[in-house]
């Protein structure tokens with residue numbers, strides 16, 4: 001694959017090219033990629049990752065995500081404020097995110113959600129920001145990306161979803177790391193389940209059981225890079241090119257071909273992010 005491929009418009013791509021992997025959640029907009037993200041984009045394309053969604057964590061990184069998505073046809077943006085920074089979701093900041101949200105290269109609002117592990121804002125502040133952003137996603141007809149950590153947090157996220165999510169709304173539960181029962185709870189709310197590189201870690205057998213049981217039309221893949229590298233690169237910086245290892249593990253766990261996983265998760269990702277397939 002040549003570097004020129006990066007600039008080929010989506011509509012001009014061949015059928016085969018459209019059936020490559022999509023990284024639904026990466027952070028090229030964070031400092032570890034500041035010096036060399038174009039090379040990481042190229043390595044991703046060479047590895048068969050056709051598209052990547054760069055996800056914002058605050059106003060600055062959301063702006064940067066959109067700048068990247070305007071520059072590279074293979075990059076898309078999500079804009080939002082991370083729950084650990086929810087105290088910064090002031091009326092002014094929310095307005096700034098809403099201005100970005102209308103842009104056609106923005107496919108989702110997020111990452112939002114709840115996180116009671118980080119040493120951050122109060123639960124109420126996080127809940128208020130969650131409601132603000134899920135409503136914004138509905139207003140702009142964009143997907144909503146949820147970050148959530150640990151059992152108790154998931155209970156509150158599911159409660160909030162039940163109260164705020166409209167039936168047609170597209171929601172991605174990012175970096176799902178828990179078990180089959182919780183996966184089914186999110187499926188019952190109509191969510192997509194995004195699986196990251198930690199599915200390859202030997203200790204995560206419960207997660208693999210959940211991935212095995214998940215409905216095929218609900219799974220999408222992500223790196224959450226620079227964090228969470230797959231097993232072969234633990235301790236190093238993660239990047240989208242390494243997602244092939246995650247896809248191969250999921251294929252093995254589900255007893256299907258890697259081609260089947262590529263085709264299914266890519267189709268799911270385009271539907272989740274509201275793009276034509």
Ligand SMILES: [Zn+2]
Nearest residue numbers: 025055111224
């Ligand atoms: Zn993230």
